[in-house]
Amino acid sequence: MPFLTSVNIACGGHAGDFRTMKTTVEQALRWRLAVGAHPGYPDRANFGRLEMKLLPERIVDSVFEQVRALAEVAAGCGAEVKHVKPHGALYNQAVRDRDLAQAIAEGVARWSRDVTLVGLAGSPMLDVFREKGFRVAAEAFADRRYEADGSLRSRKFNDALICDPREAGQQALHIVERGAVVAHDGTEIVVNAQTVCIHGDTPGAPQIAAAVAETLRHAGVELRALSR
DSSP states (O other), X not given: OOSOSEEEEEOSSSSOOHHHHHHHHHHHHHTTOEEEEEOOOSOGGGTTOSXXXXXXXXXXXXXXXXXXXXXXXXXXXXXXXXXXOOOHHHHHHHHHOHHHHHHHHHHHHHXXXXXXXXXXXTSHHHHHHXXXXXXXXXXXXXXXXXXXXXXXXXXXXXXXXXXXXXXXXHHHHHHHHHSEEEOTTSOEEEOOOSEEEOOTTSTTHHHHHHHHHHHHHHTTOOOOOOXX
């Protein structure tokens, strides 16, 4: 039984090319995982994790081209793109910037509105996505620490990542069972989420994914893929 249900695939912005997209889609099909596009800033040198100030039209074009690229690769493999989740700085800026969230939604809409958009639970970006006619999935994180305002703790801090599989599993369980997460300062904040993320480049990611899945399943939680 796989530890994941859905995957977010880099599609040419911050990372990814035809070969990596095709290989990842094929692996997703093999394990019956939902395929999602993961567009980011066109900044490979910084893996899309540094903030950029691009014109809205540039964001629209970039998101569209990235999602379209993955959709074409997926179709060639006999798969469909079920969801879209922005990556890195593009995601984090859109959490608090409605205009940027709107540009992301417009870029996806140029390709299709028949897809689920993923965004941070409790953030205005989800409202923007809904206003643009999309289904949404509110997201929480098993391997990231939170600030007391519900935002993710910046990666500039050494404690931003949760690399202990057991701790990540317990955080995921807390989110699912209590609809809350304990911020780095000890504050418990409300997090109503439908999907839980684990970053593929977090140290020990495979072990974290296993611990999260096993913890949730042991608690009787059914794990299902994101769907259109």
